[in-house]
Amino acid sequence: MVGKKNKSYQIGDLLYHPAKAYGSKYAVVVKVFNTKRRPGHPCCNVPAFGIIWMEQPGDVYEFSNNEWCETDKGFRLAASA
Incomplete structure (x- = not known):
């Protein structure tokens, strides 16, 4: 990097x-928030940080508070603007 x-x-x-x-x-x-964690578990709702690669040069992404949620199908925006 x-x-x-x-x-x-x-x-x-x-x-x-x-x-x-x-x-x-x-x-x-x-x-990134891991939504698969058990409710009440000490590490629940603790954010992790990572990077999302752009698919090709010049791509434009819009984030709401730059937050993503992990799901069983990959990543999705936590909220839309």
């Missing part, structure tokens, strides 16, 4: 990976 090894990224940051071999080299940092 671009930047120093210990660089801190923020939700919504656009990242560039010059060494990626195929597809777009751009990704966006998002907050």
Whole structure:
């Protein structure tokens, strides 16, 4: 990833990976909630952070608070704007 090894990224940051071999080299940092966790479990509703790769250069994505929810079919927007 671009930047120093210990660089801190923020939700919504656009990242560039010059060494990626195929597809777009751009990704966006998002907050992910695991909806499969058990209610009341200590780690329930604790957000994790990751990146979503753009499918091709120039793609435009709109996020609501940059939050995504994990489902059994992959990822979906947590809310729409």
